[in-house]
Amino acid sequence: MKRSLFGRLWPNVTAVALFIGFVFPVYWMFATAFKPTGDIISEDPVWFPTDVTFEHFERATGVDHFWTYVTNSLVVTLCAVVLALVLALAGSFALARMRFKGRRGFVIGFMLAQMAPWEVMIIAMYMIVRDASMLNSLVPLTAFYMMMILPFTILTLRGFVAAVPRDLEEAAMVDGCTRAQAFRKVILPLLAPGLMSTSLFGFITAWNEFPLVLVLNKETEAQTLPLWLSSFQTAFGNDWGATMAASSLFAIPILILFVFLQRRAVSGLTAGAVKG
Numbered sequence: 001m002k003r004s005l006f007g008r009l010w011p012n013v014t015a016v017a018l019f020i021g022f023v024f025p026v027y028w029m030f031a032t033a034f035k036p037t038g039d040i041i042s043e044d045p046v047w048f049p050t051d052v053t054f055e056h057f058e059r060a061t062g063v064d065h066f067w068t069y070v071t072n073s074l075v076v077t078l079c080a081v082v083l084a085l086v087l088a089l090a091g092s093f094a095l096a097r098m099r100f101k102g103r104r105g106f107v108i109g110f111m112l113a114q115m116a117p118w119e120v121m122i123i124a125m126y127m128i129v130r131d132a133s134m135l136n137s138l139v140p141l142t143a144f145y146m147m148m149i150l151p152f153t154i155l156t157l158r159g160f161v162a163a164v165p166r167d168l169e170e171a172a173m174v175d176g177c178t179r180a181q182a183f184r185k186v187i188l189p190l191l192a193p194g195l196m197s198t199s200l201f202g203f204i205t206a207w208n209e210f211p212l213v214l215v216l217n218k219e220t221e222a223q224t225l226p227l228w229l230s231s232f233q234t235a236f237g238n239d240w241g242a243t244m245a246a247s248s249l250f251a252i253p254i255l256i257l258f259v260f261l262q263r264r265a266v267s268g269l270t271a272g273a274v275k276g
Helices: 004-035 055-063 066-097 102-116 118-131 138-163 166-174 177-188 192-208 211-216 225-232 239-271
Strands: none
Touching: 004 239, 055 239, 066 102, 066 118, 066 138, 066 192, 066 225, 102 138, 118 138, 118 239, 138 192, 138 211, 166 177, 192 239, 211 225, 225 239
């Protein structure tokens, strides 16, 4: 009886401890954003903001070119995700349905590209963009973000395409559909969970990326929100209130996106990893 009770209890206790460990930093970030400066720098931690203030948000959004940062981040992130999804749909279909020489090596190459740290290629990327006279432009930034997202997107969608029975596609073609029409009308609707999970991953990757934009885009008009987050460090120290307020604003789009897509995203990540 005691053993059975312990067997039911420890997974719940572990889950609660993990939940607290993951959620507490997020709570502390949002709570600090609303605390007065005196509570933030106090030696005794103030666990709950008593005197709520919005001055930190006003300083965070009052920096020069704030809306330029927002616009650039949205444009680069959304374009990179859409381009990656379009290319990944074609690539995943080819890997899942077609048999060609070097297919296995092609898949291994995508896995290696996914595991390789992009930071080691920053110098090469900078030289390519510099030689093309495209520094301080959003175009190469979008292209590089798309390439960062593409391997994971193809590998995940490949599992979904492989899980769709060939009979459905063949039946559509017997009814008069071309291969492209069968893909659009039969396979594509069944890939919705995979598209949700990969788009969420791609959005988070491109939205959070910092080193590449720091190296390629020195002009303020071509920078994104991650560089805005680093602008609250001065010669006198860090403005922690504005930093936490900016971090809270920066995290809100991802939290909203995850809330709307979490069910399909989780099922997509698990299902796409099973077969292929």
